[in-house]
Amino acid sequence: MSGTVVAAPPPIIEFREVTKTFTSEKRNSQGVLEMASHTVYDRMALSVRPGETLTIIGGSGEGKSVCLKMMIGLLEPDDGVVRVKDQDVAKLDPAGLTAIRRSVAYVFQGGALFDSMDVLDNVGYALREHTKLKENEIRDRVAESLELVGLEPSLMDSLPSRLSGGMKKRVALARSIAMRPEVILYDEPTTGLDPKNIARIGDMIVKLQRDLGVTSVVVTHDMPMARKVSDRVAMLYKRGFPFVDTPEAMWSSSTPEVRDFIHGKIRGTRGVA
């Protein structure tokens, strides 16, 4: 599959020949523990260009989030190289990893807001951790970040438990942009939201890319949103990304695997509603 040929800038994130297998213990019928393994990537390659929004689509449990976690060193590949801003993430020392994590923000699927902290402390967490900003400056930056995601700064004193699902996602988004990162990784940002909030999150992703010039990698199952926010779409299939192209090319693709996935068709069930 191929799109328009343009001179591409060097990738900001690049996967080269990445293999990742998970092993877990499982009891067999005789009650003896056995090791079970599941390979999610086999010599996988993928690159993310600076300033673009790349959306990763694929079946549940196939390892889309694993891909994001490898980008910031939360998981390491068994084999191959993950390069972010021209650095091999697996070979970084703690200081190098911290530097990468300051410039690559991660928006977790459930928000992963700290329950015991209010919105101010959640959004200001990285600012307190990595900057010498004074308290009033932190409050200003938190207010600014909340406004960028369409939330009132008056929410600052609220605990996450008092927020709705959509608000939690947006606070998580505000937390990720508080440090003004170069890259934002969105792990299923619309899961569990109503259509209005899904549209709102989609608009936020486009707005943040436009206003802050960030590179975005979005993992989602939401096809309309993938089409709306993406510059390119990568489809995870058989432990790799064999299909990467523009949304237009992907949506008009005649490749059965791509077409069936995007349009939600189940093979061999023709005629079944």
Place this chain on the structure above:
Amino acid sequence: MRTLARFGQIVLSGLEWMGGMARLGFRTLRVGPRSPLGIDDIARQMVEMGVRSLPIATFMSLFIGMILAWQFAWALEDFGATMALGKVTSIALVGELVPALLALTVGSKMAAGMAAELGSMKVSEQIDAVAALGADPIKKLVWPRVVAATVSLPLLAAWGNIIALLGGMLIGEWQYGVPAGYFYETYVDELEPLNYVSSVVKATIFGLLVGLIGCFQGINTQHGTEAVGLSTTATVVATSVCVIVADFYLTMVFF
């Protein structure tokens, strides 16, 4: 053959668990003392674990003191030696019962609390979020809890020793006619500096174990809310076993 395989697996998982605990302990000692020390976080955890455990520690210690005094006095009465009550209860209470029973009850409560909190954070990806925000989860989450448990338990044991003494005194005076002042004098006279040291050292080591076990179980919680429950239960078992085994070796060292 099947039994042998199971036995081998139990031994291997035990060794793996101990290895994991040791690694966590070394990592905590390596990254924890680096500046900033995280005094605020440690203080918050000490309030959470120590101050909030004061009522149960007081209750436990009072009853430990009363029960032991009652049993000893009952036995001593046969020999007309109830006046020796303070003397015979002191070493058992200070050197063994107060630190060990507080570690088994209050310590297990602390460890289970840590495992449940960190386990919930693990399943809701909050621990990953700490790392993703560029902080070290060991420094931010494990270190304050381990320090707080290590400091809180000996302080609670010191408080518990006083309360247990009062408990023994109450039973001696009201039930067996041993004057409170006499009970106190004989109780304190019997104790040597080594007994106080052993009480503090035992409680400190139990506190360290409680902190490490609670954190280790918490951050190694598997996926799902069911896993948090399993992890918390395993924490109580592991804490009890480790405290008793450590108590045995420490008793060998001190006596």
